[in-house]
Amino acid sequence: MAQTKTWNTTIKVRLDPTPAQAAFFDENFNCCRYLWNQMLSDQIRFYTETDAHFIPTPAKYKKDAPFLKEADSNALVSVHQNLHKAFQRFFSNPSRYRHPTFKSKKRCKNSYTTYCQYYRSGKGTSIYLTKDGIRLPKAGLVKARLHRRPLHWWTLKTATISKTSSGKYYCSLVFAYTTKPSRQIPPTPETTLGLNYSLSHFYIDSNGHAADPPHWLARSQDKLRYMQQQLARMQPGSRNYEQQLYKIQRLHEHISNQRKDFLHKESRRIANAWDAVCVKDTNLVKMSQAIKLGHVMDAGYGRFRSYLQYKLERLGKPYIVVEKYFPSTKTCHHCGSVNEALPAGAKRWTCPICGTTLDRAKNAAQNLRDQGLVQYSASQRQRASA
Numbered sequence: 001m002a003q004t005k006t007w008n009t010t011i012k013v014r015l016d017p018t019p020a021q022a023a024f025f026d027e028n029f030n031c032c033r034y035l036w037n038q039m040l041s042d043q044i045r046f047y048t049e050t051d052a053h054f055i056p057t058p059a060k061y062k063k064d065a066p067f068l069k070e071a072d073s074n075a076l077v078s079v080h081q082n083l084h085k086a087f088q089r090f091f092s093n094p095s096r097y098r099h100p101t102f103k104s105k106k107r108c109k110n111s112y113t114t115y116c117q118y119y120r121s122g123k124g125t126s127i128y129l130t131k132d133g134i135r136l137p138k139a140g141l142v143k144a145r146l147h148r149r150p151l152h153w154w155t156l157k158t159a160t161i162s163k164t165s166s167g168k169y170y171c172s173l174v175f176a177y178t179t180k181p182s183r184q185i186p187p188t189p190e191t192t193l194g195l196n197y198s199l200s201h202f203y204i205d206s207n208g209h210a211a212d213p214p215h216w217l218a219r220s221q222d223k224l225r226y227m228q229q230q231l232a233r234m235q236p237g238s239r240n241y242e243q244q245l246y247k248i249q250r251l252h253e254h255i256s257n258q259r260k261d262f263l264h265k266e267s268r269r270i271a272n273a274w275d276a277v278c279v280k281d282t283n284l285v286k287m288s289q290a291i292k293l294g295h296v297m298d299a300g301y302g303r304f305r306s307y308l309q310y311k312l313e314r315l316g317k318p319y320i321v322v323e324k325y326f327p328s329t330k331t332c333h334h335c336g337s338v339n340e341a342l343p344a345g346a347k348r349w350t351c352p353i354c355g356t357t358l359d360r361a362k363n364a365a366q367n368l369r370d371q372g373l374v375q376y377s378a379s380q381r382q383r384a385s386a
């Protein structure tokens with residue numbers, strides 16, 4: 001039975017701070033980085049001396065570093081918590097997680113996270129939205145482009161302020177909300193979509209539809225390549241060079257936004273139109289290493305799948321992952337026989353058993369859909385008998 005579920009959702013907005021507010025944000029980034037590094041070096045020292053894990057609280061540092069008092073105190077608390085979490089992860093599984101590392105001004109992202117406090121009187125919060133801005137602790141009212149509004153039953157949890165390498169400020173607001181249990185519609189072959197990853201088309205679905213990455217994305221990529229060639233001919237350190245570098249950083253950001261936009265729209269379209277989606281459990285990292293992707297969508301498919309997963313789950317629809325070793329490509333969709341002799345590059349092939357001519361990608365997507373439904377009903381039966 002479906003239960004009431006709590007979800008987190010994020011709205012990211014561009015901030016338009018005054019010079020004083022921008023300076024405050026920059027100072028906060030520095031304070032958080034400073035505190036992280038101090039806490040980390042103290043933890044390392046305690047650990048080598050006493051063999052016990054301990055991270056002092058932010059208040060401990062304010063005496064020696066009075067500039068921390070100027071920072072948003074909740075942001076400092078979240079540094080403490082993040083470092084603590086990073087250690088917990090590391091201790092739980094040292095082979096999988098790295099030991100926390102020091103943050104550098106050059107390499108690391110400029111950001112800090114602060115909490116929304118709900119005042120005890122029940123009136124007001126420490127962070128709130130106005131018509132054209134966001135009120136942030138210590139920064140005051142910051143102008144923002146609010147293209148999207150939270151729904152009235154969402155509660156604001158945290159705000160993360162960040163700065164891109166080209167100098168733009170953003171605020172990511174995390175909201176929590178609960179959904180009531182919805183009646184699940186059992187998926188049928190007609191209402192279920194199988195997706196097969198495709199290098200040249202992003203994916204091919206079980207109806208033979210290809211999701212070609214939009215042409216404007218490829219155009220931006222071409223432009224980027226051209227600009228990088230220009231940069232290579234410039235004198236490093238010169239004014240032209242710096243300007244070109246800035247333009248390239250901006251284009252990088254633009255491309256990443258264009259890509260995200262495409263992935264969100266594509267996953268939203270599918271999540272709304274279908275009752276269930278089946279994908280294959282593949283190791284995307286290994287795959288991209290094997291193929292050496294010089295492709296526009298490179299790592300996008302992994303992100304696309306995670307977008308699709310949460311969008312489906314929020315609608316109460318199943319997202320089905322077909323196990324890795326299922327031979328989706330080699331199986332004939334028509335008769336179910338497995339063709340071990342299938343040549344690697346063939347786009348179309350003819351089944352030696354039943355003689356059907358198959359489209360390689362579409363056939364694989366159809367097999368994924370059918371296998372996904374088999375897996376799904378088996379898991380439902382298992383749940384019912386448990």
Ligand SMILES: [Zn+2]
Pocket residue numbers: 332333334335336337351352353354355356
């Ligand atoms: Zn066949």
